[in-house]
Amino acid sequence: MRILVVEDETALREQLNQALKRKHYVVEQAADGEEGLYLAREWPYDLAIVDLGLPKLSGIELIRRLRAEGVALPVLILTARGDWQDKVQGLEAGADDYLTKPFHMEELFARLNALLRRATGHASPQLAFGPVVLDTSAQQVTLNGAPLELTAYEYGTLEYLMHHAGKVVSKTELTEHLYDQDFDRDSNVIEVFITRLRKKLDPDGNLKPIATERGRGYRFVLKAQGT
Template sequence: MRLLIVEDEVKLNEQLCAYLKSEGYVTDSAFDGQEGLYLGEEHPYDLAIIDIGLPQIDGIEVIKKLREKGKKFPILILTARDSWQDKVGGLEAGADDYLVKPFHNEELRARANALIRRSNGHASPLLHFGPLTLDTAAKVVKLKEEALELTSFEYNTFEYLVQNVGKVISKTELTEHLYDQDFDRDSNTIEVFVGRLRKKIDPDGSLKPITTIRGQGYRFNLEADA
């Protein structure tokens, strides 16, 4: 999942990016509202984390402009102002949730996971597809209750396909949402990841959860259990 971090405190910005990358996210960062607005308008994100007190353009205005441009990704606001007016202002501008500084990284991660999950129509972090289970909180995939040994790339690919169940996801979209800018977009790496992933989640070939749509991309086919 690709996240946008807009925070003018350099140390905090760097700490957030480092922590979220360690949790398997891809991050882009901006240090003022103008740069954050540009990135938010130009690139696809799964979540934006935006500080309210930004230079050049304040965070609430950034959120308003992103929503006016039709950007629908969830937004989590950060604020050092522990007043209900600032929280309400951010939410009314189009944010989906807020965190008051200082906060624990684990709470940030939990809120980010929840916002991404809910934006894709999933209420619970546990998603069951017959013998397959995806735990988006623990970032674990199980087959018949046995945890699978997936690389971070394999897990991220699987989670993104599951979060977009039924949709055809192109290699370009997977690359934009899951990998850093220096990822080799002309390689067959995505095909390799998907091939290895298929063997691990469907070793006997009975489920066929991931279909290749020739010339278009991949689609996760299984419906979640009720």
């Protein structure tokens, strides 16, 4: 998942950057509101973390402009303790949730996971499709109750496909949302990840969880449990 961090405090911005990358998020940073607005307009993000007290353009104005332009990515705002008016203004401008400084990273990750699930229509941290269950909180996958060993890239690819189950996801979309800018977009690496996932999820060749839509991309085809 690709996340935009807009924070002017250098130490906190780098702390967020490192913590998110350890959780295998792709992170891009902006140090002021104008740069944050530019990046949010130009690139597809799954979520943005926005400090309200930004130079050049406030976080509230950044959010207002994005919403006025129809940019619907989930936004988590960061506010100073006790500034309840800022929280109200941020939510009214179009933010989806807020976190008060200082905060624990565990709470940040819990709120991010909740926003990402909500944006893709999933209420539970566990995405259950047939015998395949992906736990977004623990970042673990099981097949028929047995844990699967996946690389970070394999997990990220599967998580994105399962969040968008039933929809065709192009290789370009996967690359933009999951991998750093220096990722080799012209290579067949995505095909390699898909091949590995198919072997691990479907060793007997009976389940066929990931379909190839020729010339369009890939689609996770298993039905959600309970449907």
